[in-house]
Amino acid sequence: MATIVRRGKTWRAQVRLRGQSASATFDSKRQAQEWAHDIEYQIRQGTYGKPNAGTFGDLMRRFAEVVSPGRAGARWEQLRINSLLSDPISQILLDELKTQHFAEFRDRRLTAISPGSVNREINLLGAVCRYALREWHLLDHHPIRGLERPRNPRPRDRRISEQEVGQICAGLGWQEAAPQTRRQEVAWAFLVALETAMRLGEILALNREDLDLEGRYVTVQISKNGDKRHIPLSQRAVELFRMVMDRSGSFLQVGRDAASGLFRHARIDAKIEDLRFHDTRHEALTRLARKLDVLDLARMVGHRDPRSLMIYYNATATEIASRLD
Incomplete structure (x- = not known):
């Protein structure tokens, strides 16, 4: 399990789980907690210390378990990710992931839900991609950047008498x-x-x-x-x-x-x-x-x-x- 202690102006995180251990130092407690959650996730999945890109579905699961708990709307994110794991995009290997795959995802979802809902799902998948690119270095580009979005419907103007x-x-x-x-x-x-x-x-x-x-x-x-x-x-x-x-x-x-x-x-x-x-x-x-x-x-x-x-x-x-x- 993770131990996080403050040392001066930094935070040190140490993970011991299933006979494996790792430690690192961070500028903030939140960074230390996120790192520890991620290392624990990798150890449980058997991927710690191994080069493993996996599929976009693997990436979504990792995001839901490691990142979502610390974000506003965590429950919605986790439920939505669990639902989207049944979409074909979850089977695409990260090494092969392109903007085209998200364009196909967009078109499939537009047949089932409103444009506004599709945009919210794309925003969520965009957050997953950003984490994979900047924090985990599992992507070498942002595949959603440049994707044409559906036009959102006009905002509601319902008044209450x-x-x-x-x-x-x-x-x-x-x-x-x-x-x-x-x-x-x-x-x-x-x-x-x-x-x-x-x-x-x-x-x-x-x-x-x-x-x-x-x-x-x-x-x-x-x-x-x-x-x-x-x-x-x-x-x-x-x-x-x-x-x-x-x-x-x-x-x-x-x-x-x-x-x-x-x-x-x-x-x-x-x-x-x-x-x-x-x-x-x-x-x-x-x-x-x-x-x-x-x-x-x-x-x-x-x-x-x-x-x-x-x-x-x-x-x-x-x-x-x-x-x-």
């Missing part, structure tokens, strides 16, 4: 008090999302230590881009968090899959068309844009490039016209 908010909350049994059931927890998360533009996973991960009611903010420890950020709270958001502030540990017990399923059932029962939980981010950002300047808004929701806010800002022409009077 107050009537729909009421219908969803009623369907989830919301009672304007501390949530007692999983359905009520989903309603609470839904209302918090409308006030803060937080993602479902970010809300489910919150606990008492993340909340500072005196300072009127809550802290997202790990966001989609890997950054920590502080979310300022409106008066309504403060009311919602007061309902759960006496809880130790996580505010909510419902899991992400269960929460998504309960929200979907509430939407169907209310006969509301084409509404997703993530649409709360569109709605919240559009509302917050009336109160905050663009830099404050970008900082609040974790967008490094303020221009990307336009994907979520969906004010109608009528709403904009009402502010011209």
